[in-house]
Amino acid sequence: MNKEISDHNLGLYLHWPFCESKCGYCDFYSVPLKGRDVAPLLDAFAIDLRSRVAECDKQIDTIFWGGGTPTTLEDDNLSIALGHIQNATSNHPIREFTIEANPATVDERKAATLVDLGVTRVSLGAQSFHQNELSALERLHTPRDVPEAIRIIRAAGITHYNIDLIFGIGGQTLASWQESLARAVELEPPHLACYGLTYEHGTSLTKQLKLGHIEACDEQLEADMFLACKDYLERCGYEQYELSNYAKPGHQCLHNLIYWKNGSYQAVGPSAAGCLGNIRFKNVSDINEYIRLINSNGHAIADREIIGETERALEGLMMRMRLIDGLDLADFLRCTGINLIENCRNAIARLTDSELIVCDESKLRMTRRGLLMADTVIRELASELDPPSGMSLNVVASRPIGDA
Numbered sequence: 001m002n003k004e005i006s007d008h009n010l011g012l013y014l015h016w017p018f019c020e021s022k023c024g025y026c027d028f029y030s031v032p033l034k035g036r037d038v039a040p041l042l043d044a045f046a047i048d049l050r051s052r053v054a055e056c057d058k059q060i061d062t063i064f065w066g067g068g069t070p071t072t073l074e075d076d077n078l079s080i081a082l083g084h085i086q087n088a089t090s091n092h093p094i095r096e097f098t099i100e101a102n103p104a105t106v107d108e109r110k111a112a113t114l115v116d117l118g119v120t121r122v123s124l125g126a127q128s129f130h131q132n133e134l135s136a137l138e139r140l141h142t143p144r145d146v147p148e149a150i151r152i153i154r155a156a157g158i159t160h161y162n163i164d165l166i167f168g169i170g171g172q173t174l175a176s177w178q179e180s181l182a183r184a185v186e187l188e189p190p191h192l193a194c195y196g197l198t199y200e201h202g203t204s205l206t207k208q209l210k211l212g213h214i215e216a217c218d219e220q221l222e223a224d225m226f227l228a229c230k231d232y233l234e235r236c237g238y239e240q241y242e243l244s245n246y247a248k249p250g251h252q253c254l255h256n257l258i259y260w261k262n263g264s265y266q267a268v269g270p271s272a273a274g275c276l277g278n279i280r281f282k283n284v285s286d287i288n289e290y291i292r293l294i295n296s297n298g299h300a301i302a303d304r305e306i307i308g309e310t311e312r313a314l315e316g317l318m319m320r321m322r323l324i325d326g327l328d329l330a331d332f333l334r335c336t337g338i339n340l341i342e343n344c345r346n347a348i349a350r351l352t353d354s355e356l357i358v359c360d361e362s363k364l365r366m367t368r369r370g371l372l373m374a375d376t377v378i379r380e381l382a383s384e385l386d387p388p389s390g391m392s393l394n395v396v397a398s399r400p401i402g403d404a
Contacts (some may be wrong), residue, residue, distance in 0.1 A: 136207075
């Protein structure tokens with residue numbers, strides 16, 4: 001399968017807002033299901049989906065259905081939702097369809113439904129193989145749920161699956177992190193996403209941290225965990241292709257590569273955010289209001305903005321520098337009209353002297369040491385490219401797209 005991502009690729013992000021419970025670190029829009037009737041949302045979701053797909057001027061290549069946890073849906077409703085997705089995208093050559101899943105929400109019937117209705121890839125939110133760490137994150141599943149979910153997924157015929165893990169959890173040790181990595185690798189996933197825990201504003205975990213009920217992981221320990229992860233997974237045959245993502249050959253996440261290459265993606269669902277060319281938009285972050293707006297207006301866009309050339313260039317710099325292969329200078333010039341070597345000469349010299357980046361005639365990439373200071377590297381470059389905007393650039397964190 002050709003894994004190249006170009007300007008012609010278009011992703012479709014679908015947001016499902018329901019979870020079994022809200023995890024302590026999650027700042028994505030999601031609410032506990034608690035027996036709610038999902039039929040009105042499914043109807044609005046279908047209208048939104050048909051409308052958004054119809055307005056696409058490119059073929060959709062990838063779908064990513066996250067949230068929230070789509071697999072909290074009962075099988076009949078899961079079939080209805082997937083049927084809506086399949087019908088709306090039937091004329092598009094979908095190369096990859098990923099769904100997020102919590103290990104405790106996967107069973108044989110749901111797995112068969114996923115396969116029958118077009119899902120090709122499952123992203124499983126394992127996060128840890130230690131119960132005390134799962135409890136600290138306020139996860140509902142147990143470590144034994146993970147291998148069982150993988151067994152079910154594989155038995156159904158899904159060979160492309162990802163395991164999410166989190167490091168930097170308060171109380172986590174280097175040994176416990178290495179054990180989680182080893183147990184994950186034993187399950188032979190083609191792809192692993194290993195994220196450093198971030199304390200996002202307004203989350204339960206951040207409140208606990210501010211109150212002194214928990215302690216953040218030591219920065220040096222977190223750096224050791226990052227490098228231990230990188231070295232171990234590479235020894236096991238995985239390639240680090242983005243700061244937090246590792247894959248066996250041919251198993252990179254195509255949808256996420258669209259994000260990291262600053263491509264275009266359509267968006268459907270409450271709170272879903274999309275970007276089409278230089279237009280960025282976000283749906284309303286409220287289920288009832290989303291349903292009302294879809295039924296009355298045909299869309300639920302709450303915010304829409306036109307991205308200027310400078311901002312687009314800064315975002316392209318931020319996202320592409322996350323890729324281990326680095327930023328292609330000629331491609332950046334073609335997309336933005338900016339010669340990065342000329343415009344960031346001083347920053348490049350400082351970062352090169354500090355052994356944080358390597359720059360040749362074709363690419364700019366971070367060194368092993370630079371990967372540990374990725375936010376600093378990106379801000380240094382951005383600040384010279386455009387001082388007013390670059391200094392305040394909200395560097396994207398190493399964290400999942402959704403939270404299953």
